[in-house]
Amino acid sequence: MKNKTVSIKHIAEHLNISVTTVSFVLNGKAKEKHISEILTQKVLDYAQKVNYKPNQLAQSLRTGKSKILVFMVEDISNYFFAKLARIIEDIAYEKGYKVIFCSNENDDTKSLELIGLFKNRQVDGFIIVPSPGIKNMVAELIEENHPVILLDRYFHDLECNSVVIDDQKATFDATSHLIANNYKKIAFITTDSDQMQVQNRLLGYKNAIAVNKLKSHILKIPYKDAKNGKAKKSIKKYLTTQDLDAVFFATNYLTQSGLETFKENNLESNYNLGMVAFGDNELFKIYNPTITAVSQPLEAICHSLMELMLMLLKQKNVKEISKKIVLNAELKVRESSNKRVF
Template sequence: MKNKPISIRDVADHLKISVTTVSFVLNGKAKEKHISESLTQKVLDYAKLINYRPNQIAQSLRTGKSKILVFMVEDISNSFFSKVARIFEDLAYEKGYKVIFCSNENDDKKSKELIELFDFWHVDGFIIVPSPGIKNTIASLIKDNIPVVLLDRFFEDLDCNSVVVDNAKASFDATLHLINNQFKNIGFVTTISDQTQMKDRLSGYEKAISDHDLKSNILQIPYNEIFKANDCIKDFMNNHIGLDAIFFATNYLAQNGLQFFKEQNSTLLTDLGIMVFDDHDMFKICPTSISCITQPVYEISSKIMELLLPLLQKKETTEETQKIILKTELIIRESSLMK
C-alpha cells in the first residue's frame, strides 16, 4: 500500500506548533514574521529529516503562483523551436521558473486541450506558437489576466504580446540573393497556410520575383500532407521543367526536397540553386552546403523573457502589448552561388 504523503500539518503536529508557523518557515518568511532562529532551525531540520516535499498544486492554489511556465511549440523536435526552448529554459531557471515543453502539431484541438489542462494546473504563464484557430482561446487567457507571449506567428486582430522575425524581408532578401547570382527561374515550396509567418515568406518571394519581372513558380503543400512532400515536389519539378533554383519556406520541407533530389538525380543537388528558411545542422555538411536564412535564437528567447517577466510580476496583464520584430541573417553557402 502506498504511503500517505507527508503534509505540512504532520510537521506542525510533531513539533507542537501551528501550521501557519511551519508554513512561514518553509516559505522563507520566518525573519519577516519574527519567528526565532532556534524554532526556524528546528522546523527546517525536521522537514529535512522526514524528507518533506511541498504539494506544489496546493501551494500554487494558496499563493497564486506555481513558478511554472508552459512553452508550447508546433514541433519540439524542430531544430529552431528546440534551440529557442533550450535557451529560454535557462533564462527562466535564472528567474526561479521551471518550464514545461509540449508540441501542438499545429492542430487546434490539441492546442486547446493542452492549454485547458495547463490552465487548470494554474501555471503562471504561456509561451505559445499558435495553431491557426485558437485566437479565441488565447483571448480568453488574456482576459483572465494570464500572461501570454506568442512566438513565431501572431493573430493580426488580437492584441497580444509576440516575438517574431521579419519574415517578408528575410524571404525577399534571400530571393534577391538567388536572382543576383543569375538564377532566373526560381521555385518556391511552402505550405498552404493563412498564418502570418508563412504568408509573409510567400509575399517576400513574390515581391522579389515581381520586382525583377520574373515568373513565380509556387508549390503549396497542405500541412496535414507533409508526409507526401516528396511526391508533391516530384510532380512540381516535372510540371516546371527548367527551374534553376528552389527556395524552401521551412527546413522540414527542405529535408524532404533534398532527399528527393538525391534519390531522383544526385546532380540536382549541385545543379540547382537551393535556399532554405531556417538553418539545420545537416545543411552545413551536405556535399553541397546549403544556404539558408537563420533566426536569432538567443535574441528571440531573451525578448520572450523581457516581455513575459513584467507580466508575471503584475496582477494585471491588460497593459499595452508589444510586437517585437527581429532581423534574420542570410547565411551564404555553396548551394546559392553562381554555378
C-alpha cells in the same frame, strides 16, 4: 521518517515554532518578515535533514501560483521548436519555473482541448504557437487575466503579446542573395496556408522577384501533404518540369522533403540547382554542398519570451502590458548558394 511525507506542521512542532514562521522561511520570505538568521537557518537545516518536499498542489492552492508554464507549439519534434523548447526549459528552471511541452499539430480542436486542460490545472502562463482558429480562446485567456504570449505568428485583430521573426525581410534578403549570385529562375516552395508567417515569407520572395523584374516560380503544397511525407512527389514533378536554376524552401520540413527528393532522384547533379532553406539545422553545415539557410535567433527568441512572461506574471492585470517583439533572422551563407558561373 524517510517513508513518511514530512509536512510544514511537523517541522513547526519539532522546532516548537509556528507553522506560519516555517512557511515564511521555506518560501524565502524570512528577511521580509524579520525572522532572525539563526532561526531561518535552523528551519532550513531541519527541512534538509528530513528531506522536506513541498506539496505543490497545496502550495498552488494557497498562493494561486503553480510555478508551471505551458509551451505549446505546432510540432515539438520539429527542429526549430525542439531547440526553442530546450533553451526555454533552462531559462525557466533558473527562474523557478517548470515547463509543460505539447504539440497542437496546427489543429484547432487539439489546441482548444489542451488549453482548456492546462487552464483547469492552474498553470501560471501560456506560450502558444497558435493554430488558425483559436483567436477567441486566446482572447478569453487574456480576459481571464492569464499571461499569454504568442510565438512565431499572431492574430492581426487581437491585442496580445507576441514574439515573432521578420519573415518578410528575411525571405526578401535571402532571395536577393540568390539573385545577386546570378540565380534568376528561383522556385519558392511553400505550404498552401493562410498562416501569417507563411504569407509573409511568400510576400518577401515576391517582392524580391518583382524588384529585380524576374518571373516568380511558386509551388504551394497542401499542409497535410507537407507534414505527412507526401510532398516529395510534388517537389519532384515541379523541379523536373520547370526551367529553374535555384530553389528556396519556405520551412525546414519542406527542406527535408526537398533534400530527400534530390538524393532519391539525383536532382542536384542533373539540374545543378542553387538552394536556400528557411530555418537552419546543424546538419546543413556538413551536408554536401553545405546549405545556405535563414537562421532564426533561437537564444534571442527564448530570452525575449521569458523576459516578457516574467513581466506578465508580476502584473495584477495582464492587459497593462502589450508588446509585439519582432526579431531579425540572419542569413547563413554556405556553398549551396555560391555564385553561379555560366
